[in-house]
Amino acid sequence: MLSEFSLIDRYFARRATAPAPRHQDEAAGPLGIGDDCALIAPPAGHQLAISTDMLVEGRHFFAYVDPYALGHKALAVNLSDLAAMGAAPHAFTLALALPRADEAWLEAFSNGLFDLAQRYDCALIGGDTTGGPLNICITVFGDVPHGAALRRDAALPGDDIYVSGTLGDARAGLGAICGEWPMPEDECWKHALERPEPRVALGQALRGIAHAALDISDSLAGDLMHILKRSNVSAIVDADAVPCSDSVRTLPDAARRQCTLAGGDDYELCFTAPSSARDALSGIAKRVGVPLTRIGTIGRSGAPAIAWCDASGAPLSLTLQGFDHFHAD
Amino acid sequence: MLSEFSLIDRYFARRATAPAPRHQDEAAGPLGIGDDCALIAPPAGHQLAISTDMLVEGRHFFAYVDPYALGHKALAVNLSDLAAMGAAPHAFTLALALPRADEAWLEAFSNGLFDLAQRYDCALIGGDTTGGPLNICITVFGDVPHGAALRRDAALPGDDIYVSGTLGDARAGLGAICGEWPMPEDECWKHALERPEPRVALGQALRGIAHAALDISDSLAGDLMHILKRSNVSAIVDADAVPCSDSVRTLPDAARRQCTLAGGDDYELCFTAPSSARDALSGIAKRVGVPLTRIGTIGRSGAPAIAWCDASGAPLSLTLQGFDHFHAD
CATH class of the missing domain: 3.90.650.10 (PurM-like C-terminal domain)
Structure with missing residues (x-):
């Protein structure tokens, strides 16, 4: 069985790309995996949009799900939050609890994750790996020009x-x-x-x-x-x-x-x-x-x-409820 | 049992403070809990230091641990990463998987969390709550002047x-x-x-x-x-x-x-x-x-x-190993 550090290194750190530099001073540039913290800064005139999502086996995916698809989806749902704010993906952190260090699973999961990350130039900049019931927590960072984010509180009558x-x-x-x-x-x-x-x-x-x-x-x-x-x-x-x-x-x-x-x-x-x-x-x-x-x-x-x-404009009486993680039991 | 949304609201969102504004334009100011993403930006000339830690029951704490202490520790270990980089705490996100919505537990846990957060003016700006085996994943954000972060790769001979x-x-x-x-x-x-x-x-x-x-x-x-x-x-x-x-x-x-x-x-x-x-x-x-x-x-x-x-300068032969989450079984 792989140790925690070699596991992180083999499947994640080695494939992590440095976040894109935004400043000319190289010595003060971005810092990715391998230190206590990652260091990033949004470009001038921009804010960082930040979202975090936790995926749990049996709640958000079935135990038998294809791990490549799971790696894809874990990042996709976070990129979707950036999209909803009008932000451009920049980087993400990954915290992962694994019941065991299954190399075939990790290989497929990390491929699904990085294939999507690379399509959006989104760098893995930090994370945490631990033993425990399967749990995937990704926090994603995107750039959005100051004041341009698409918020939930901006709908106007007549829209x-x-x-x-x-x-x-x-x-x-x-x-x-x-x-x-x-x-x-x-x-x-x-x-x-x-x-x-x-x-x-x-x-x-x-x-x-x-x-x-x-x-x-x-x-x-x-x-x-x-x-x-x-x-x-x-x-x-x-x-x-x-x-x-x-x-x-x-x-x-x-x-x-x-x-x-x-x-x-x-x-x-x-x-x-x-x-x-x-x-x-x-x-x-x-x-x-x-x-x-x-x-x-x-x-x-x-x-x-x-x-x-309905299509004719006649009122419909629908009883609908959104999914609720604590009511779904 | 509380629904997910009322649970988030009662114990976390209502106690979340808005992150400190860094820009004069109010309309483009920081955004906390309640949208798809939080929005923050480091002060001019600063980078954001980012760290993420995942705490799992049975690995990082005992099932019977005092939930107030657990709320404290979950944030403390992340603030410790900021401290190690020389960064000033600014904000954090919390993703939480809970086996059940136990109100007494949540009350104590959130008290431990916010008591420490308030001491360091560190605002909860986003998160996720789901059912599942107890898992606490915090991502923390701090400010550090460009180029001033304390890194691991800077030790020099003679230090x-x-x-x-x-x-x-x-x-x-x-x-x-x-x-x-x-x-x-x-x-x-x-x-x-x-x-x-x-x-x-x-x-x-x-x-x-x-x-x-x-x-x-x-x-x-x-x-x-x-x-x-x-x-x-x-x-x-x-x-x-x-x-x-x-x-x-x-x-x-x-x-x-x-x-x-x-x-x-x-x-x-x-x-x-x-x-x-x-x-x-x-x-x-x-x-x-x-x-x-x-x-x-x-x-x-x-x-x-x-x-x-040892104290006399005589060599010691010690067999020591750091804790490894996948070797500790």
């Missing part, structure tokens, strides 16, 4: 409400794995569940155009409520306009709405923007290659609530 | 080697709890094990004076080797000069050396400094109220190794 991509595939995959309905032959839902793609380019493109934004990790219904509460506004949402894949569209109405509106694990962006931005948003959608769908409007009422309607 | 405070009490406490030797009546060792005091003021005072530095978390023997390897130097250390408390001094020689040299969980600073700095260091010790003891010298050999000797 359009958008979501990116399609919703519900991950929840449909979970349902299929749990036997609620059959899995499509191409296992596209499983792929959506295990390999979410953070909307990094989209998030940055929305700076200066979107008002409020977040990423949909718990569910559209639950997460949109965070925007409404923080912005002190209401919303009208056309449940039938919420975009879903062709495969999710084959599900019965109730199951489809459960997946698209209350599903979770989507990692698409939900944002609001003034109606004057519609043309600009069409251009952005084309440029970053991610469909954007208008699903509703921010209302004038100060009471944070979602009024659901 | 004196120092440690702060006394070593071995925490390991003596662990031994007493495990029945290796009796616990003193005042339980001072248990206190040292459970309530380490990060050397925050000392770390900052050492900037511009010490060459290399780190905090002793695994053991003096193991951690000093990190300085030697990174600086490519050797060391001669007087094992009898290593400072210990009166109670640890009562242990038999072998047990005392096990505690002081290979003990771990000390969270004292070990650093090197040129002999020209001796007077300055005496002044610092007085000013910050922490004793500093010279225990050895950095040698000229490029082979990283510690030569141990």
Whole structure:
């Protein structure tokens, strides 16, 4: 069995790249793995956007999940938080509790992690490894120009409400794995569940155009409520306009709405923007290659609530709840 | 049982203080808990020092540990990393996996955490809470002037080697709890094990004076080797000069050396400094109220190794090993 230090070295430290230097003075440059702390500084005129997510076996992933996919997803859900703020990925730390030092598992996990990290030029700058029940905690750092971050508290009455991509595939995959309905032959839902793609380019493109934004990790219904509460506004949402894949569209109405509106694990962006931005948003959608769908409007009422309607505008009475880690037992 | 969101709110978000603003533009100021990311920026001319530590039940603490002490220690070990770099604490994130939402436990844990955080003006700016085996992952952020961080790779031949405070009490406490030797009546060792005091003021005072530095978390023997390897130097250390408390001094020689040299969980600073700095260091010790003891010298050999000797200068043959989370089973 590998010792802690050789394990860190073999699978992580050796593949860690130094964070990109931002200052000319080399001696005072960034510092990565191997000291008590990493040292970084955002570029002039920028803030650091910071997010942390903890993934636990049996809660966020199954014990038998492909470790490559797990490495990907552990970083992807954090990059998704950066995307939701309009921040550009810069670096991350990884704290890992492992029941044993399984080399095949570590090889695959670290490959999934670094393949995604390298795509976004995101350097591993520090971490911690310990024995214990499998637990993955990543803290991610991104750069965003001072004052340009997309916050949750900036929705305004009259704003359009958008979501990116399609919703519900991950929840449909979970349902299929749990036997609620059959899995499509191409296992596209499983792929959506295990390999979410953070909307990094989209998030940055929305700076200066979107008002409020977040990423949909718990569910559209639950997460949109965070925007409404923080912005002190209401919303009208056309449940039938919420975009879903062709495969999710084959599900019965109730199951489809459960997946698209209350599903979770989507990692698409939900944002609001003034109606004057519609043309600009069409251009952005084309440029970053991610469909954007208008699903509703921010209302004038100060009471944070979602009024659901169908395609005809008729009110729908839906009982939906976001996923809650302490209620899911 | 509390839901995840009300739990976060009651024990953490409501007590989270906004990070100190560093810019005049209020609209672009720092952002704490409640959005996808926190937003911070170091003051002009500074870098952010970042460290992350994961604490696991049964590895880093006993299941029955006082939750107030656990909240203290979880943050203290991270502040100790900042101290080792000479950084001033600024903010932290907390990711917490909990087997159940036990309100009495959360109340005590959060009190221990925030009591220490407030002493150092260190704001909780983000986090994550989930169900799962108890796991505490804190990432801490500190400010250090550009180029002034105390690194591990800066020891020079001829440097004196120092440690702060006394070593071995925490390991003596662990031994007493495990029945290796009796616990003193005042339980001072248990206190040292459970309530380490990060050397925050000392770390900052050492900037511009010490060459290399780190905090002793695994053991003096193991951690000093990190300085030697990174600086490519050797060391001669007087094992009898290593400072210990009166109670640890009562242990038999072998047990005392096990505690002081290979003990771990000390969270004292070990650093090197040129002999020209001796007077300055005496002044610092007085000013910050922490004793500093010279225990050895950095040698000229490029082979990283510690030569141990006793008070008479006679070589000692010691077999010591730092704590390793994957070898401790």
